[in-house]
Amino acid sequence: MEKNRIKNFSIDFRKKVFFYFDNKKLYGFEGETLASALIANNIKLVGRSFKYHRPRGIIAIGSEEPNALVTINKGDKTEPNIQATKVHLYQGLIAKSQNCWPNLKYDFGSILSFFSKLIPAGFYYKTFMWPPNGWKTYEHFIRKMAGLGKAAEIHKDPNRYEHVHSHVDVLIVGGGISGLVSCLTLANSNLNIMIADENEELGGNLNYENDVFINSVAAKKWAKQTTKKLENLENVKILTHSNVFGYHDHNFITISENCEHEVSNKITQRLWKVRAKRVVLAQGLIERPIVFSGNDLPGVMLSSAVRGYANKYGVVLGKKAIIFTNNDDAYRTALVLYKAGIKIQCIVDLREQVSSKLLSKVQNIGIEIFFGHTLSKVIGRYCVKKVEVSKLSKEGKINSNSKKIINADLVAVSGGWTPSVNLFSQSGGKLKWDSQSLNFKPSFHFQNEVTIGGCNGTFDYEKTVLESIDKTKVIVKDLINKNLRETNLKIDSPKFNKSLRSTWFFNSSKDIFKNDKAFVDFQNDVTVSDVLLASNEGYNSVEHLKRYTTLGMGTDQGKTSNINGLEILSVKLNKAIPEIGTTTFRMPYSPVRLGLIGGRDISDLFDPIRLTKIDPWHRLNKAKYENVGQWMRAWYYPQDNENMQTAVNREVLNTRLNAGILDASTLGKIDIKGKDSRKFLNMIYTNDWSLIKPGQCKYGIMLNEDGMVMDDGVTTCIENNHFHMTTTTGGSASVLSWLEEWSQTEWPHLDVNITSVTENWSVLSLSGPKAREILSQSGCDIDLSNKNFPFMTFKNGKIGGIPVRIFRISFTGELSYEINTPSRYGLYLWQKILKSGGKFNLMPYGTEAMHVLRAEKGFIIVGQETDGSVSPLDLGMDWIISKNKKDFIGKRSLKISSTIKNRKELVGILTDNSEQIIPEGAHSIEDVKSSPPVEMLGHVTSSYYSPNCNRSIALALIKGGRSKIGQKVFFPTLDGDIITGKLVKPNFFDPNGDRLNGI
């Protein structure tokens, strides 16, 4: 039996297991939490604080725990910063404490505690300001010291995550008494219901409050019976181990479900994306600590946590307890501890004499109560040893002559209760201060949600049940206009005296914090002095205070500290709390792993990889690939250990000497049909499409509304009212949306239908002087002569019985045929043409060779020569802008841009050293100066080695470039060199286009 396990407590544990904490083998029970097992083993010191490395212990029982953060190792998985209160014990669990070296007890970092006066809130903002260049050095050390646990030193997260979308009628957040009652009320409505709770079972604190009975059944038993009943209903989905961490617009809720407890589950965590018609927020309450000197010492715990651990797990972290409270609830803890055989030294109650049934019960068993007293100090090094109790005046002043020192090893503290309104606030709801319960409560509701029970500021069990039933009935009435039958629940619970006394009495107690630390936020080591200092320095807004002191930040998001911090600030500023306001609650409510947000979108599912139908051939022939949008395109085909440059040179040379074939299937293809197709094209493109005849192709450029080039491509008139448009590979989806947008919103009167056919066709671009012979040899049934099949025309035909559409268009400047075939035949036709072309030295070429070939001709690529700020005039393409058309998209803006002088214009560049290739993106300057400023002329858009020109070539956008042809320009490189070159016309090969018709 572990030291702190209560004898004779009937606990529903499964089996005894061993676990390790800081390499020490300990024992606990499967079914309890790590925190409970540590308490059972009398482990008081579980961690070191963030800033001062002070010894810290467990204070809470749930997700509000700020101190007990541990690192869990499980096989190849390492997870830091896990709350011991949320880890369920299993055989062989390995937990390690954090933020300490060489060990938890003798932590070197605790030396910082002695210098705490030198490092108050915001010290690094002031301390590290000089010398200004010293920040880089300071930053290195600050970053080394920052953080608590260390992330695993592996590059791949071994955990698996997934997302699930769910649509429900009602989502209930929280499975405590209010959530359960609401769910029970809804159960027979046939509505689709989901109830989510962060614990391993529904019931909330009913699972450990032994003095509550529902319908004469112990609350815990009732919760179990109710859960079983709900589990059997098809319309109810129960999520346990689930942290509802985000409330977004339109009742969209995000939940992280921990699935590790499911033995057969391969998924570690699941992110539920729930869209609910109504949300019921039933998250309950969180107990507040009280701020006093040494309140962070291990052994100081929240009263409800002490009670919870005792009742639920049969463990108590001490043998001599003191209870310090400002309300009646802590008296329940006294009764539980008394029953467990723990000696209760006394109860220190801030309030003046109060009476209630509960108090009488405590008094009757002989427990001493000090009313109107405070606990002014806790004494001990690693844990509580003694406490100092002092009398308070009515004004809240400490009577220093009344000090009593009392031995104790456990202090159960209750400073009242805070409704858990984080999600309500995330939903956009507004809070209102309730001066009676000293709390912010939900006031204005912004979305379709209701708050019930503790979350709504209702503290009484009976009222909670009534409120839950009533509000749930309204939901049902709203959703399905149905009146539910009465739900009768008889509640028997302790009756409280509701009087409270504010826990903060700054004016009288500031002296006692002079030398001792009183913590407001345990996780971020924010003390009373820090809050006062921040206020003194002008950080009087609660949002500024939060950022200056880090109050309310961290993994616990200030669940136990926010209200205390506000109270201190309000007293300091002599303002009421509502005037101070609250900080904004943001998601996540509790920490969420980044891996969970990524979900399934990792590794090969990160983004779709699109492959053409010809891809198996590319792979078989060991093509190297490049990513073009989501497409994987064959980049080049190295032969016999060729490097990239050699392979590309070979492909480029061979295409101009013999012929090359390119898989151009990724080009966007859009089918445009309808009697107004010409009108439509006239508005989309800058040139005139009125006279294009069936069988003719035409190159077009489309502009954005700002007159800048958006996309380009060849569009072909297949039949009178039928066009086949091609777009760039990367632009296919955006152009389709663009066309649909204009068609549907601006010109719905036009009879035009736009359909994407990108993947309906495989495209084989056969190019080079021998292209005609190869095509003919492949079995093409079309007369391929220049006369019958001239440049910029199209023919339907067959190759070896395979249907094809052949377009005589060229992106290389060579005689070219773009062969389109239904994509099921793509691979077959590719292989057939390659085989036929073997004797003509036909070679495949990849996208890199395609780039070189088009650059030799000065053909642009949208997205490379353009960047959204380049007009067709800048590209020297005045000829493509119709003078006859009344309008086209971007016309007005284009006209305006054409009046701006000295715009960047497309030019060619030849380097002085013909072997030197200018890096793409390099900036050009007119003069080489020894010091800045240096005027930038423009930048290089494309740059290659051209084997046909036997030298490097480049295209660039240069200010007033066309008027500077022949001038010298300079390109400074990153390694300090300067490449020199001269501006030339952007056409390096076959400037007259003689090769288009074949040699």
Add this chain to the structure above:
Amino acid sequence: MVYEFLTLKQKENDSLFMYKNEKVFSSSKKVGLKITNINVKNILNLRVNYRSFSFQNYLKKVLKLEIPKNVGIFKNNGKLSLLAIGPSELLLIIADDKNIFSKSNYEKLLNNFSNVTDVTDHYHSLNLSGDKLRWVLSKGCSVDLNKSVFRPGSCVQTLLGNSNVIFTCNSDNSITLVCVSSYIEYVLRWLKDAANQEGYFFLTN
């Protein structure tokens, strides 16, 4: 230069054929999702002006199917499926059966109407079935796939993971998935991954 060429068998080892007859069981030795490749004869994209009756009447006559007038529903006679995937956009899926929809009818439909586009090779279809079908799809699809909402006769254009897809609900436990053909490999990978825990069986035919 010497290049290697693929035989038909080699081709089958590639792409989606690599998953042929792949079977993974759940921990309870079950197969929650069955994926079957569907071969179709043709797929046509039809644009319908609901104010004009000539085309609608022609379709009714040729297809012997009611024209769905609301987005999100489809009509099916076992061999032809007509999906309303947009306010005026229909997708006609013709099953791979020699006895249906004569070539002349097909060509007439394709050539005589300016609002018909052949998109047969643009798409790929799969049939998905099994007890865990809707659960698996809900892992990547934000549309409400509850049986009471996405009922037999419903269709929807949506996302599965990062791929555009069209779903048609054939029965409670059978859904046809249509996606742009270059996404099929991603979709299959995604389905296999999402169904890994529930068990899956991939069949080609």
